[in-house]
Amino acid sequence: MLTEFKSEIIKNNFNVYGIVVIKDGIKVAEHHFMPEERRQLYSVTKSFTSTAVGLAISEGYFSINDNVLKFFQDEIPKNISPEHLKNLEKVTVERLLTMSIQDYPFVRLTCDNWLKHILSVPVPNIDEKVFQYSNWSSYLAGAIVEKTTKMNLIQYLQLRLFEPLGIENVECEYSPEGHFYGATGMKLTINELSRFGQVYLQEGYYNGKQLLPKEWVASATKKQIETREGGYGYYFWRYKENCYRASGMRGQMCIVIPDKNAVIAVMSDLENDSEEVRQCIWDTIYTKL
Structure with missing residues (x-):
C-alpha cells in the first residue's frame, strides 16, 4: 500500500x-x-483541547454558550470600558471553539500573564462571526477546562483518554501563569x-x-x-x-x-x-x- x-x-x-x-x-x-x-504536534494540540472541552461539558462543568466573564473574573482588567465588558459577554465557549473572533490575532504571547492580556484586548467586531485562526482562542478554551475542573488539562484527560489509549507521561507546554498552552506544544509518537x-x-x-x-x-x-x-x-x-x-x-x-x-x-x-x-x-x- x-x-x-x-x-x-x-x-x-x-x-x-x-x-x-x-x-x-x-x-x-x-x-x-x-x-x-515523540515529536512536536504543533496545532494538533488544539484537537486535544477540544476533546477536553467536550468531556468537561458532558460532565456538567460548563456550557458551550457560557461566556468568558463567568470563568475569569479575577483576570478581567478593572479599568476596561463598559463597551469592552459588554463585548466580552459575547465571547462564548462556542466562539472560542470555532475561531470566530476576528479581533484575536495569530501571534504568540510574550507577556507574563496571558489571560489578563487576552482579556484586555478589545473585541469591537464580536458580532461578526468570521473565521480568524488564533492560538488565543484555544488557550482560553483550555484554561476554562482547568478553571472549572480544578485540574491540569493533561491530568484531566489522563484517566478519560490517555490511559485507555495506552499513552503515558504526555509532554506539553504551559503559559507563564501555569495553564496548559491549549494551542500547541504537545508531543506524541505517530x-x-x-x-x-x-x-x-x-x-x-x-x-x-x-x-x-x-x-x-x-x-x-x-x-x-x-x-x-x-x-x-x-x-x-x-x-x-x-x-x-x-x-x-x-x-x-x-x-x-x-x-x-x-x-x-x-x-x-x-x-x-x-x-x-x-x-x-x-x-x-x-x-x-
Missing part, C-alpha cells in the same frame, strides 16, 4: 518522519523514514496520534468503552464555520471526501476518513509542503483503502 507513497516522498525530498494507516480498526500499513519518537484518530473514527468508542460523547464527536468534527479550506469544526479541519483532520504546522496530521473506515496519521518536518503531502496521500493511499 505504501510503495508509491514512499517513492513520491523520496522523489520530492519531503521531510516526512513516518506514516501509519489504520483500516477497519487494524493497522494495515506503517513506515518510518526516521526512528519513531502511533499514539493514530489511536487518537481511531477514537474519533469510532465516534468516541474505543476498546469496549465509550471514552467520548458520541454527540460531541459529531459536533466537533462537522463544519461549524466556513473557511477557505472547506470548513472548520471545533479545532478540527474539514477535508475533502467527507473527511476531517487534526492538523499541525510542518505537516503533523491525523486524517479521519469515515467513508473508508480509516485513519491516516503522518509526522513531518515540512516548510510549505503540507498540502502537497496531503495530496500525495490522496493520490497514492486513499484510492487503495
Whole structure:
C-alpha cells in the first residue's frame, strides 16, 4: 500500500518522519523514514483541547454558550470600558471553539500573564462571526477546562483518554501563569496520534468503552464555520471526501476518513509542503483503502 507513497516522498525530498494507516480498526500499513519518537504536534494540540472541552461539558462543568466573564473574573482588567465588558459577554465557549473572533490575532504571547492580556484586548467586531485562526482562542478554551475542573488539562484527560489509549507521561507546554498552552506544544509518537484518530473514527468508542460523547464527536468534527479550506469544526479541519483532520504546522496530521473506515496519521518536518503531502496521500493511499 505504501510503495508509491514512499517513492513520491523520496522523489520530492519531503521531510516526512513516518506514516501509519489504520483500516477497519487494524493497522494495515506503517513506515518510518526516521526512528519513531515523540515529536512536536504543533496545532494538533488544539484537537486535544477540544476533546477536553467536550468531556468537561458532558460532565456538567460548563456550557458551550457560557461566556468568558463567568470563568475569569479575577483576570478581567478593572479599568476596561463598559463597551469592552459588554463585548466580552459575547465571547462564548462556542466562539472560542470555532475561531470566530476576528479581533484575536495569530501571534504568540510574550507577556507574563496571558489571560489578563487576552482579556484586555478589545473585541469591537464580536458580532461578526468570521473565521480568524488564533492560538488565543484555544488557550482560553483550555484554561476554562482547568478553571472549572480544578485540574491540569493533561491530568484531566489522563484517566478519560490517555490511559485507555495506552499513552503515558504526555509532554506539553504551559503559559507563564501555569495553564496548559491549549494551542500547541504537545508531543506524541505517530502511533499514539493514530489511536487518537481511531477514537474519533469510532465516534468516541474505543476498546469496549465509550471514552467520548458520541454527540460531541459529531459536533466537533462537522463544519461549524466556513473557511477557505472547506470548513472548520471545533479545532478540527474539514477535508475533502467527507473527511476531517487534526492538523499541525510542518505537516503533523491525523486524517479521519469515515467513508473508508480509516485513519491516516503522518509526522513531518515540512516548510510549505503540507498540502502537497496531503495530496500525495490522496493520490497514492486513499484510492487503495
